[in-house]
Amino acid sequence: MLGRGRTAHRIGRHGRPGALALGACLVTGLLAPSPARAFDLFGLFGGEEAPPAPRPDAVAYAVRIQGVADGDLLPALQDASTLYRLRAEPPPDGEGLLRRAEADAVRLVDALWGYGYYAGTVAFRIEDVLLGGDGAARAAVRAAEAARNRRLAAVRIIVEQGPLYRLRGVAVRDAAGRPLPLPPRLTRVAEEEPARSATVLAREARIVDHLRGEGHPFAKVVRREPVVDHAARTLDVTITVDPGPFATLGAVTVRGTRDLDPAVVRSFIYAEPGDPYSPEALAGIRRSVSRIEALGGVRVREGQALDPDGGLPVFVDVTERAPxxxxxxxxxxxxxxxxxxxxxxxxxxxxxxxxxxxxxxxxxxxxxxxxxxxxxxxxxxxxxxxxxxxxxxxxxxxxxxxxxxxxxxxxxxxxxxxxxxxxxxxxxxxxxxxxxxxxxxxxxxxxxxxxxxxxxxxxxxxxxxxxxxxxxxxxxxxxxxxxxxxxxxxxxxxxxxxxxxxxxxxxxxxxxxxxxxxxxxxxxxxxxxxxxxxxxxxxxxxxxxxxxxxxxxxxxxxxxxxxxxxxxxxxxxxxxxxxxxxxxxxxxxxxxxxxxxxxxxxxxxxxxxxxxxxxxxxxxxxxxxxxxxxxxxxxxxxxxxxxxxxxxxxxxxxxxxxxxxxx
CATH class of the missing domain: 2.40.160.50 (membrane protein fhac: a member of the omp85/tpsb transporter family)
Incomplete structure (x- = not known):
């Protein structure tokens, strides 16, 4: 967790804070927020999987997440938690149950940060033992073993989500550290915009899309540097972007024709070598070639490198359909x-x-x-x-x-x-x-x-x-x-x-x-x-x-x-x-x-x-x-x-x- 005593905390790429922040930005942004459920058509009844029965060869347990008020946060915590996701597959002993809880400590803090709760904390109880220190760990293992084959061990995940931080500023720089000129709409921040990882990732995607649309096919985000201000409850992010070289369209190669003359396909390609590169130009190629009735599928791919003239090769892969x-x-x-x-x-x-x-x-x-x-x-x-x-x-x-x-x-x-x-x-x-x-x-x-x-x-x-x-x-x-x-x-x-x-x-x-x-x-x-x-x-x-x-x-x-x-x-x-x-x-x-x-x-x-x-x-x-x-x-x-x-x-x-x- 971030230190509470500091007014601002820079989250870098090296060391513990940076690892957590990057994990939150990347992992929680990709996780699908859907809790595990039993058969429940369209999720209308909110039913969950039935807990496993006690058994002699494993420590079966029931897990409950407490203290979450944000309805969007709870599914993310459930998806991030090994304890929750694997509750139908109990570990063989109390030690295994403890390891799952210890692994969740990092994952759940990542999920809290990813949803903008940078002051949030997570605690764990196995039976009545609050984890923290070696003595508590040994006591938790003994308590879990005592429940073996008698009842489900009670596991509680206690969350204090804390206040929701807001995104205060987004700065975009090139690899040399110079401000990258972009339209204000790409860096403008709404007054109460939550400081969530999905928000930052969406901005990065829009920035890369904008640069690609301006003729930079290899634009990419090199790194992000979030800084959390606990006193103001805000997050500032500096995004470093490598625009890559400016490109034009290179040679267009048609592949996959069998009975159809490739010249027909080329006649429906209106982009010419030397035209400015843009994703819209490639989408236009696909759209126009798709008008040929003899074709059933059209895929337009970009080359991996520029040709000597600065053009990006384009490959049009087609499949024919039954005539x-x-x-x-x-x-x-x-x-x-x-x-x-x-x-x-x-x-x-x-x-x-x-x-x-x-x-x-x-x-x-x-x-x-x-x-x-x-x-x-x-x-x-x-x-x-x-x-x-x-x-x-x-x-x-x-x-x-x-x-x-x-x-x-x-x-x-x-x-x-x-x-x-x-x-x-x-x-x-x-x-x-x-x-x-x-x-x-x-x-x-x-x-x-x-x-x-x-x-x-x-x-x-x-x-x-x-x-x-x-x-x-x-x-x-x-x-x-x-x-x-x-x-x-x-x-x-x-x-x-x-x-x-x-x-x-x-x-x-x-x-x-x-x-x-x-x-x-x-x-x-x-x-x-x-x-x-x-x-x-x-x-x-x-x-x-x-x-x-x-x-x-x-x-x-x-x-x-x-x-x-x-x-x-x-x-x-x-x-x-x-x-x-x-x-x-x-x-x-x-x-x-x-x-x-x-x-x-x-x-x-x-x-x-x-x-x-x-x-x-x-x-x-x-x-x-x-x-x-x-x-x-x-x-x-x-x-x-x-x-x-x-x-x-x-x-x-x-x-x-x-x-x-x-x-």
Whole structure:
């Protein structure tokens, strides 16, 4: 223990005080604070192991720790104590029991110091003998032996934890003893911050992480020098850090490919030799390479030494997964009726990471439960309710080893919605260039022919377009982002001189942003804004399948799917030539697996080519439940329309269940 008579006590690396302090900082920081228990599902009942029975070949004992008021300290003392941890394995004699107590004297003081109780003391009683000196030790051994095979020897650990010391100051120096310039947030100390080893270790980790982020991959803590001031009940710590050399990224080596061309993997690595080193750069490599569908695992490792140019070699180890994928799913909706979907995919068709996917979907809009069925019939939209779609998508990544991908697709199908019927077939062919892991552009040619029928009549159309799109995504997760921005924008002219009838110009844009309000990302504000516009033709000349509709799980929750917007003859939704909608959510984690999400949605479609607000904005509010899994959150949203159109039948509440966040 520290001497009480000194105002301040330096805890060095040599000698008894230093050994204790370092042990406290390192050992108690790593121990898991979980007391030994008998079978007790989730620890709900607080049951402990039953004490061992007296026996002739060992000195069985029962141990109790007294005097601990800090609920966090007790589990740490239990984990540090040999007497407590090995109580189910009694020693062969009283001498062995004494040795366990003597060993605990050091361990338990370490635990007290690690939790900030630098004036704490520990004493031991075996039976009624208070340990201290040779005579007490011999008496304790005799008392323990007297209990052999008769009863459990009583062992008590008496703790006086004393006052909780606070952390007063943190100084960081380099190996030469000079102050190391760091952001104030890394050394700033809160007024009542406990002087616990976990606090100091966490600061050291943040300091090393900061230096690594500044380009020093080999940064490390050389030593720590805690000084305890007993009079002020405070702890000051000087941390000596070796930043190590500044480094850039060196050569990147891809390993582990078997059937996949390594050039494909390299095309998804956007970091170049000579770029500044940072853990974020390595995380970016892993994230971008993981987007290759043919790969099942990606591990990015750093080299152990710098190359002659000051670069840190990087090794990307990958594992391939089975190329073929087959799946089937079924669904049922009270609005859309039943449906079944199946798909087959090959993720490495010719060895260059090519993916080919074929999707087949069959649906049935149940006429008996379909609210709009009678109105469609009055409008002359005859259908038996069967709809389906067959589609194929092909992607050839990394053309000629570049960052340009070939994207092609084709489809044929019948779409049966509440307010229209559409038969169409078409295809696309385009090139997508990836400037980085966050930015890509795509352009190509698109063709589509079809016929659509709704309350405004029938439109037979032929479209040939030149779609161009741009995407930006700086978020940290596809299904559950906690930070960053997503932006997508596309524009597709369908000019008459290419054979389009009618001639149209279609534009879409959507953006979402995510802001974590705390370091652990337990509370996140998420916002989304969507826009769309069609120009070049009147509303009745545009196929219903191309018009904009709002409402549904990915739009304005609480309203029936694709029913918000202009209303035409027979009180059927007819869609619009423009769209404006948005959402705001607060994603609040209550535990590691459970979260609540209050949300507000708003928007509508407009008959005009740009939003003119002749249509009333529809609002909805609701509350969501999230269950977080390893692959993403399971979403359950309950939404209520706040100002529905009274001329349309809207359910008072809507329930949505899916995987992933709403946006």
């Amino acid at each position: 073929n994928l087959l799946g089937v799913s079924a669904r049922y909706s009270t609005v859309d009726g039943p449906g079944v979907r199946g798909y087959w995919a090959n993720r490495n068709l010719f060895g260059g990471g090519e993916s080919l996917r074929i999707d087949a979907d069959l649906s049935y809009l149940g006429l008996g439960t379909d609210y709009y069925a009678r109105r469609r019939k009055l409008a002359g939209i005859e259908t038996n309710g069967l709809g389906g779609r067959l589609a194929a998508t092909f992607v050839k990544p990394a053309l000629f080893g570049s960052r340009t991908d070939l994207v092609a697709g084709a489809f044929v199908g019948r779409e049966v919605q509440q307010s229209y019927l559409s038969d169409a077939a078409g295809g696309t062919l385009g090139l997508r260039h990836r400037f980085s892991d966050t930015v890509s552009v795509q352009g190509g040619v698109e063709g589509q022919v079809g016929s659509a029928r709704d309350a405004l009549g029938r439109v037979d159309y032929r479209l040939v377009g030149l779609p161009v799109s741009v995407a930006y995504d700086s978020t940290d997760s596809l299904l559950d982002p906690t930070r960053g921005i997503r932006l997508t924008a596309s524009a597709t002219p369908y000019p008459g001189f290419l054979g389009s009838d009618p001639g149209l110009f279609l534009a879409r844009a959507q953006g979402s942003t995510y802001l974590a309000l705390d370091d652990e990302a337990n509370t996140i504000l998420a916002a989304r804004l969507g826009f769309g516009s069609i120009s070049g033709a009147g509303l009745a000349e545009i196929p219903a399948s191309l018009r904009f509709f709002a409402g549904g799980g990915g739009s304005i929750r609480g309203y029936a799917y694709r029913t918000v917007g202009p209303i035409g003859p027979f009180q059927l939704p007819i869609g619009g030539r423009s769209l404006l909608e948005g959402s705001l959510e607060a994603r609040i984690k209550l535990t590691d697996t459970i979260g609540l999400v209050p949300f507000v949605d708003a928007g509508t479609a407009f008959a005009s080519s740009l939003p003119d607000f002749d249509e009333p904005i529809r609002y909805a509010a609701g509350l969501g439940l999230r269950y977080y899994t390893g692959i993403g959150p399971i979403r359950v949203d309950l939404a209520v329309p706040l100002n529905p159109d009274k001329a349309l039948k809207q359910p008072p509440v809507a329930l949505y269940i899916s995987i992933g966040q709403a946006f």
